[in-house]
Amino acid sequence: METGDDGIEKSPGVELNSDSSCRRRFPLTLAGALSRNSVRELGIPDELERKRVRQGWSRGGNSEFFSASLKEISDEDARVVYINDPERTNEQFRFAGNEVCTGKYSLITFLPRNLFEQFHRVAYVYFLVIAVLNQIPQIAVFGRGASILPLAFVLFVTAIKDAYEDYRRHRADEIENNRLALVWNEGRFQSKRWKDIRVGEVIKIKANETLPCDMVLLSSSDPTGVAYVQTINLDGESNLKARYAKQETTSKSPEKEKIGGLIKCEKPNRNIYGFMANLEVDDKKLSLGPSNIILRGCELKNTDWAVGVAVHTGRETKAMLNSSGAPSKRSSLETRMNFEIIILSFFLIGLCMAVSTGAAVWLKHFEDSLNSIIFFGKQDYSQEKAKNYNYYGWGMGIFFTFLMAVIVFQIMIPISLYISMELVRIGQAYFMVRDTDMYDEASDSRFQCRALNINEDLGQIKYVFSDKTGTLTENKMEFQRASIGGIDYCNLKASSQGVGYTVKVDGKVMRPKVTIKTHPELLRLAQNGKDSVGGAYIHDFLLALASCNTLVPFVVDTSDPAVKLIDYQGESPDEQALAYAAAAYGYMLMERSSGHIVVDILGEKQRFNVLGLHEFDSDRKRMSVILGCPDKSVKVYVKGADTTTISVIDKSLLEHVVDATENHLNSYSSMGLRTLVVGMRELSPSEFEQWHSAFEAASTALIGRVALLRKVAIDVETKLRVLGASGIEDKLQQGVPEAIESLRMAGIKVWVLTGDKQETAISIGYSSKLLSSNMTQIIISNNSKESCRKSLEDALSMSKNLIPDAENEHVLRGPDAVQVQLALIIDGTSLVYVLDNELEEQCCLQLFQLASKCSVVLCCRVAPLQKAGIVALVKRRTADMTLAIGDGANDVSMIQMADVGVGISGQEGRQAVMASDFSMGQFRFLLPLLLVHGHWNYQRMAYMIIYNFYRNAVFVFLMFWFTLFTAFTLTTAITEWSSMLYSVIYTAFPTIIVGILDKNLSRRTLLKYPRLYGSGQREESYNSRLFWIMMVDTLYQSIIVYFIPLFAYWNSTVDISSLGDLWTIAIVIVVNLHLAMDVMRWNWVTHAGIWGSVIATCLCVMAIDAIPFLFGYWAIFHIGKTKLFWTLLLIVVVAALTPRFLVKVLYQYYQPNDIQIAREAEKFGTFGQVEQSELEMTCMMET
Amino acid sequence: MENTDTSTSTVRRNSKRPRYSKFTQQELPACKPILTPRWVISAFMLISIVFIPIGVAALFASRDVVEIVDRYDSECIPANETDKVKYIQTPGEKSCNRTLTVPKRMKPPIFVYYQLDNFYQNHRRYVKSRNDQQLRDSKEANSVSGCKPEDFNNGSVIVPCGLIAWSLFNDTYSLSRNNITLNVSKKDISWKSDREHKFGKDVYPKNFQSGGLIGGGILDPNIPLSEQEDLIVWMRTAALPNFRKLYGKMEVELQENDVIDVTLGNNYNTYSFNGKKKLVLSTTSWLGGKNDFLGIAYLTVGGLCFFLAMAFTVVYLVKPRQLGDPSYLSWNRNPGWR
Secondary structure, eight states, rough: OOOHHHHHSSSOOOSSSSSSEEEEEESOOOOOOOOOHHHHHOOOOOSSSOTTOOOOOSOOOOOHHHHHSOOOOOOOEEEEEEETOHHEEEHSOOOSSSSSOSOOTTTTTTHHHHHHHHSSSSHHHHHHHHHHHHHSSGGGSSSSHHHHHHHHHHHHHHHHHHHHEEEEEEEHHHHTTTTEEEEEETEEEEEEEGOOOOTTTTEEEEETTOOSSEEEEEEESSTTTTEEEEEETTOOEEEEEEEOOOOOHHHTTTTOOOOOOOOEEOOSSTTTTTOOEEEEETTTEEEEEEGEHHHHHHHHEESSSSEEEEEOOGGGHHHTTOOOOOOOOOOOHHHHHHHHHHHHHHHHHHHHHHHHHHHHHHHHHTTTGGOOOEEEEEEEEOOSSSSESOOOOOHHHHHHHHHHHHHHTGGGGGGHHHHHHHHHHHHHHHHHHGGGGBBBTOOOOOOOEEEOOOGGGGGSSSEEESSTTTTEEEEEEEEEEETTTTTTEEEEGGOOOSSOEEEEEETTEESEEEEEEEEHHHHHHHOOTTTTTHHHHHHHHHHHHHSSSSOEEEEEEEOOOOOOOOEOOOOOOHHHHHHHHHHHTTTEEEEEOSSSSEEEEEEEEEEEEEEEEOOOTTTOOOOEEEEEOSOEEEEEEEOOHHHHHTBBBBBBTTTTHHHHHHHHHHHHHTTTEEEEEEEEEEEOOOHHHHHHHHHHHHHHHHSSSSHHHHHHHHHSSSEEHHHHHHEEEEEETTHHHHHHHHHHHTOOOEEEEOSSOOHHHHHHHHHSSSSSSTTEEEEEEEESSSHHHHHHHHHHHHHHHHSOOOOHHHHOOOOOOOEEEEEEEEEEEHHHHOOTTTTHHHHHHHHHHHHHSSSSSEEESSHHHHHHHHHHHHHHOOOOEEEEOOOOOHHHHHHHHEEEEEOOOOOOOHHHHHHSSEESSSSGGGGIIIIIHHHHHHHHHHHHHHHHHHHHHHHHHHHHHHHTTTTTTTSSSSSSHHHHHHHITTTHHHHHHHHHHHOOOOOHHHHHHHHGGGGHHHSSSSSSHHHHHHHHHHHHHHHHHHHHHHHHHHOOOOOOHHHHHHHHHHHHHHHHHHHHOSSSSSSSHHHHHHHHHHHHHHHHHHHHHOOSSTTTTTTHHHTTTSSHHHHHHHHHHHHHHHHHHHHHHHHHSSOOOHHHHHHHHHTTTSSSSSOOOOSOOOOOOOO | OOOOOOTHHHHHHTTOOOOOTTTTTTTTBBBBBOHHHHHHHHHHHHHHHHHHHHHHHHHHHHHHHOOOEOTTTTTTTTOOOOOOOHHHSSSOEEEEEEEEEEOOOOOOOOOEEEESSOOOOTOHHTOOOOHHHHHHGGGGOOOOTTTTTTTTEEEEOOOOOSSSHHHHOOOOEEEEETTOOOOBBBBOSSSSHIIIIIIIIIIIOOOTTTSSSOOOOOOOTTTOOOOOOHHHHHSOOOOOEEEEEEEEEEEEOTTOOOOEEEEEEEOEEEEETOOEEEEEOOBTTBSSSSSSSSHHHHHHHHHHHHHHHHHHHHHHHHHHOOOOOOOHHHHHHOOTOO
16 A cells, blocks of 8 residues: 555655754654643553554544543633634634744844844853953953954854755745645635635645645545544654544535534644534534544545545644754753863953952052053153043053953853864764664664754763663564463464465455464364354454454555455554454454444454444553444453453353463463453443443533543443453564663663563563573562552662672672672552652652662553653662663653653654654664764763863963963963964864764774773763863963973063964964874874864964064064974973873873773784774884 | 565665765774884883984083173163162263173174063053054054054154054164274164065154153154164064064174173163163074073973883883783773672
């Protein structure tokens, strides 16, 4: 079937940033929607029935959110839409037009708004304040141009970028707004531009067209009023969803008769899975739910046409209301860095104070004779009466000196660092996205960087919280085992791999799209033993599998015209697996429409009336369908999670079957299978009547519809006869056990949070190597607060006995002490007690202490919100970095809570991806992501920050020393252009290049020795010790660079410009060589960057000195001719860098860290196995 | 489970698989320097081998330079004057005689400098008080921006304007040996680039030193600025508060124990800020003037590096470490580490 392809291509690939216009169009990040209310909405566990209740045909509104928040559509809250009467609709209320404008600016607002937004950055404000200070004549240090230019340049470039992006958005808007749709007007459907569509108009959509607005479905090409839509633009799910027109309107069409009526619906909101309205047509009042509305951005599929009435337009559509970006996170390194920036600003203030104190002393000392000091020139004699020139007394002099010092020393705060960091992150992201190791062939998806500012956090992760289904496993369900009537049928033993079951219809062969291996005995019984007791069980069981679901069968053509495939479209992979299984045994669901289903039972088409369907919800954890069978009997089929379904089974009936089923359930779940229990009951006519009236009443109720429906469901789902149970296997993804083992080796604690049962979770734990047999398991599974607390305390004390405290660890544990590893398994119920606010903090703390002692934590039966709670539990109590990885909507809260959120772009739609910071195709890509890229990114960024502090501080100190020899007047020997260009051109490129390209270790080494990851966790590359060492080095280097030339030129004829040029070139060479000394891997780009910068500096200095009207004209050429200049340059560079070199050598040789050892091993091959793996020329430095 | 979906082939065609290149996979050919002992020792040895000879050469060069420094600021004030500032500010001839003895034979060229100490030619107020446009171009005579407080005199512009020009040094020296005047050439004492491009050939001093307070030397209004070499030298503001400026050159050879009589015109006021004035006669070497600092610095660094090279050699021999030995890895050193 051709449903997906079209949509998938249109699905925008977000790589570096999500700004592509396409993405802007309908980006539905549930980020924003994840308000208090919608967490619940999203919070339906995936484990049982992977279906969010929004679907299906039940006429009920179904989100709990609504029953809670919308009591009733009162007149003032409602929007009233007169069908096919836009004039009347729009005269009372001003509804938004359908024109969308995603552009941020217009021509007029661009300048002020863009500037306003840019100045949200503190760095720019700092820039601005300094530049403004410099405009005050008394304290102007730099020329106006030199001071404003850098800021103006940055602002200008950013503005151009923003303008371009906005232009593209405007263009996209225009295209969007001018698309055409068929609107009923003057007796026929006419083409009308999207932007002119108004609320109340009747619109006709053809197959494969995109919806221009949110509309209530009135009729479709299907006589029953079904229309299928694809919502890939909204929530990324590519499967088709059925939407239903009301029976009362399906027969109507504008061509035949005028449609009239009134829709009262709720105000626009962003919940895409909820809608509530009433339709009044032909004096009947009908209720409308989310299954009756099709939203803007959806595409109509498999339906020739659909007619609907616009209810929300333009920016009021749900798609538009949902277009908001993901929340921004800040990397921990950057947070750390801000602390050091504060220290640097104290340095800055200190320097300024020192200068102004010096100035104060100097002025005080010469105050009386200032007038006759010829180089001070206090008085202006140009007029008759002499007056003070630019001198306002001692006090003001000091104050101005202070302000001027701030201007001169401004780059002590490394503003350029912020810009460099962004560039480096973009570069790093580029390489992560391009990494072929993180490309998933199966889903054809690249790695995606959705957040651009937490790359370096990937190198410091200590906790990984992983979802199970779809993350560790493939989420491709395979029907493995069934227990029917107490007999276990195991597919694993089966070998028949036939063509599978086929049906002939109109001379064409129909077969299910997915064939599975069948169990021969079960197949034989299903086909022949209809009359035996076991056969009846099997019949009911398979019928339940085929009917008790919300799947929609589609017929797909194949290359062979005689063969057609049946494709079950639905949201729950479990349901699909079950339906395909039923089909394989001869119970093939053929057709579904709003009132009935057609099931082909062993070649005989049977029509069942679907009298009612109780959808899955997270309380009941089961669903049921009430079928009117061809033999006029009414049966209710239930399937659901074992815990909740077993309890509604009448155990007095056939006790041995129930017992056997329960035993089988236990063995299934210990094999790691997902289990479901199937039960049924025949309704007597009176019971049916009772249910029917209750159901009708509940599903048309306006108040508390959800609760009423749930009650009806609970009433009917009782005293069931157990039919059996199914075991579905969810295969582990490729490479998961190895990945988990490596992560644990890397010192990362892996927590698995799953909705599965404890037994299932433990067995998955074993198969994924999360658990091993030598671990001591602590299981906490309690049903009351008190017992929970008690078992927590017991467990904690036990763990303390087994594992001594961290402080005593080394003392107690000898080199060959047995290592005890603990695994904590805790279930959702206990977690509720622990995380519940009513319990005191104590419990949380205990859990955390316990968990931090365990190397593995498995949480089972966890609700989505609890997932976030667990992440928060860890995040709040440690500074350790957390990473959450998941694939489904239920992982969104967890992904957003964790420091780093990773989304798996898998089977479950894209909500998780939308909320994530990084997304990828497979769990095992965590290894290259964390161990390789994370490690590199952290090392690079950490080094870059330290280095940038250094390169700016050393320059500031250099200027500070000179200030001491200018009577504290802040003259700069270095030309103002050079001091502006210093952090932009002279030294900026190498650090960015090194930040993007340097690698301390090769990918292969890092993957082979996951423990090397520990250096990031231990913050080895950025800590306050390094910062202070760097500051001492900075001070030393600045003294060498300043004072050696000073003493050499003392009592000489040297002029200020020449000496300034010497200092400029010397400091740039020192700073660049300093970087060169720390580069781990020299490739041609690094060479070009570093040596290029030095050459560029010399060229710039020469260019500046070649301008005749500048003060230092020709100075560099003069001083360059003297031998003293070159001898000074040599000694300055060598003397400045020798101590650093010495310390580095001593450190590397006598206190080598793991990375150093690994580098040496990589080079000399002493790891044995580490061959000369990469295509790298080894530079023969040691020979 | 068998998936009969046939769409995989179409997907492959527009695959998003990143294209492989050594650049995108971060596998560019690269060199990975490691500081091996041999390399470190060689580096230190190399530095010492280069630095020690340079240091010796620099020291010898500095020793070869003969320099006569004579501080005259206080001696040239008559003993009965108590207020030095008042004395220097009173107009009139204030001549003063000094005698210098040549300590060692001085080969030509001999440079005559004046040295000022404690004179902040790099003071922010001072260094900015000039207008380079005006100096270059006769058409820009009126541009005096930045020249405050010496921009106008009674409403008309000063050329050259600004504090720097105004405070032009104006002590004069005339040297004689055995009553024979020594010719001190004032030609080519300034930078050629300054004469040709920075000071205009058609810019003549105007209104200079005609205000209420005289700062220093006066200029001949009939000589263009490009030929006023004293001004050009003075306008190359010094970097440091103790500086020398070239006064002239002598092309005579002075013998040891020659006595030179200097007749000084003591006009320049450095007394208000305790500035010192010195007359300097000096020869030059390839490194410039007399300054032992550079030689000593080179010898120190070279010596230190030699010592380090030796120390490392000993240390490596006594306590070697095999490079890349996995037993040094933290988890191997400390098995308890998890």
